[in-house]
Amino acid sequence: MRHIVALLIGCVAAGFMTPAAAQAPCTEGRTAAGECVDAPLAQAMRKSAIVQTQQKLSCISAPVLPIEDRTYGIIRNHPGVVSVPALDRPVFLAPRAC
Amino acid sequence: MRSAQWAIGLGSAIAANAAFAADIPVKVVAAPPPAAAVWELTINSEARYYSWHSTRGFPTTPTLVPQTGAPARGTQVYVPFAFQLVGRPVDDFKVELLARSGYVSARQSIGAVSGEAAGALDSVLSSTVTYLGVPGVQPFASFNLNLPTGKTLLPGSNALARGDADLVDIPAFGEGLNVGGTLGLNVPVTTSLVVTASAGFTDRGAFDREAFFTPGIGAAGMTRLDPGDVLTLYGGFGWRIGALTIQGSGTFTTETETTYDGRPAYRSGSRYTATGVLAYVLTETLSSTVTASFSHYEKNDVRRPFPPPLDVPLAREAFNSNSNVTKVNFDATYKSGAFELGPLASFLYRDRNGWDPTTFQFVPAKTTWSAGGSARYAITREVTLTARAEHRWTRENESPDKIFAPFVTPVPGSGVPIVDSRGWTVSLGAIARL
Numbered sequence: 001m002r003h004i005v006a007l008l009i010g011c012v013a014a015g016f017m018t019p020a021a022a023q024a025p026c027t028e029g030r031t032a033a034g035e036c037v038d039a040p041l042a043q044a045m046r047k048s049a050i051v052q053t054q055q056k057l058s059c060i061s062a063p064v065l066p067i068e069d070r071t072y073g074i075i076r077n078h079p080g081v082v083s084v085p086a087l088d089r090p091v092f093l094a095p096r097a098c
Numbered sequence: 099m100r101s102a103q104w105a106i107g108l109g110s111a112i113a114a115n116a117a118f119a120a121d122i123p124v125k126v127v128a129a130p131p132p133a134a135a136v137w138e139l140t141i142n143s144e145a146r147y148y149s150w151h152s153t154r155g156f157p158t159t160p161t162l163v164p165q166t167g168a169p170a171r172g173t174q175v176y177v178p179f180a181f182q183l184v185g186r187p188v189d190d191f192k193v194e195l196l197a198r199s200g201y202v203s204a205r206q207s208i209g210a211v212s213g214e215a216a217g218a219l220d221s222v223l224s225s226t227v228t229y230l231g232v233p234g235v236q237p238f239a240s241f242n243l244n245l246p247t248g249k250t251l252l253p254g255s256n257a258l259a260r261g262d263a264d265l266v267d268i269p270a271f272g273e274g275l276n277v278g279g280t281l282g283l284n285v286p287v288t289t290s291l292v293v294t295a296s297a298g299f300t301d302r303g304a305f306d307r308e309a310f311f312t313p314g315i316g317a318a319g320m321t322r323l324d325p326g327d328v329l330t331l332y333g334g335f336g337w338r339i340g341a342l343t344i345q346g347s348g349t350f351t352t353e354t355e356t357t358y359d360g361r362p363a364y365r366s367g368s369r370y371t372a373t374g375v376l377a378y379v380l381t382e383t384l385s386s387t388v389t390a391s392f393s394h395y396e397k398n399d400v401r402r403p404f405p406p407p408l409d410v411p412l413a414r415e416a417f418n419s420n421s422n423v424t425k426v427n428f429d430a431t432y433k434s435g436a437f438e439l440g441p442l443a444s445f446l447y448r449d450r451n452g453w454d455p456t457t458f459q460f461v462p463a464k465t466t467w468s469a470g471g472s473a474r475y476a477i478t479r480e481v482t483l484t485a486r487a488e489h490r491w492t493r494e495n496e497s498p499d500k501i502f503a504p505f506v507t508p509v510p511g512s513g514v515p516i517v518d519s520r521g522w523t524v525s526l527g528a529i530a531r532l
Contacts, residue, residue: 025230027136029284031234031286032233034233035289037284038289041290042284044336045284045334045345048332049347050240050282052373053278053330054242054330056353057222058220059273063240063242064198067144
């Protein structure tokens, strides 16, 4: 009887498992063919996509570790100023946000 | 808590490259093991010291500071620190959390006038969730915050503490509450070719900033500066071919108006960037990375210089006052046991530094070179020490006399001569993975 119950439980569990779930997980997912994706490559692409779409999140740094600053540094266009003809200010150049 | 093999795979992206071009993987990594219940905590901090001297203070434009044209020198101590937690609560979801902040102490002296600032910097919080359950596509969502924990208002001559971003890491110490979200997806065409697309929006909060600068007095008054919000589209690919890794990407960015005290001040032109990376593993002990990037802005919308009123809509500037910026980084790494070291070099070229109202021409270019080296030493499998030293040279070409409102003729002596600067950067750090 116990063997029959165990067999039934096994069949039910197998029925809920999708083919992908039945495989061992990959750290960065799989290709359409089911192979594990190169994990460091996928991770680097995702991080680059996030940093590049949040270029003005912070004047201080991108959302990365300090050791990654050289890799993901954002190029600033002007060193702190922008040409703004501001007649209500006694200057021609006004401070830029960042 | 941690899988050694998984950490080695991740480590090849961060730790194995002494040039810190780490997330561009330079080593072929074997298929990773099952990753269920794997979490890794990373703690990283550095102490960076910058020292520079120049033939003229920064900013070089005479109206912004009590600018006497005297030679200047400055220092900056920057201590960033960050905590990162990466793991998979369930098989199909990867979660990446990051908290980063820092401390800065900066000073600049122009002749007898000095400005300084010290304290906490703004803090960044980031969280990213990636869904790994569908073969052939891995979508991700990222939510990011910039918390205004740093100073934004530096009255008097202390505004001089803000340094040239080509010589120091931190050009400003704080801004407002910024909220950024990114949605994207990785499409692995093969195991070693990944195509990525994403879109991000950053809502930037308002903050107080000095209103204007008066020669001989410094920064005075206060302005409520509300920077424009930013939308960016990204597309890129990464491809590993044997020992060679190639990465290419491009972005398009558009921005809304920036206002001062509720009045439109300017709107940055749309921006295009292109970036390429080549990473090559020559031998088991030698590797090298070259990164090149280019950015271009369209024309800004600015206030009309003449005549008032002030609240008229912004107008497209007659000539593009933005620089095209080209940057190239090179580094190489030699590895022997727990030791890694190698040279670093970079080149940055701005083809013009701003719009000159006198001649209706662009002011000249600015060029920055740097050269140095880096080293790493792995004390244990979990803890690595890092060091870096670089020397920098910049040259900003001369620009002619300027017109300043309410005057209508050039002010003699307001031009800027050639400005040469030199500086050192020394950095010591540690990274621990637990």
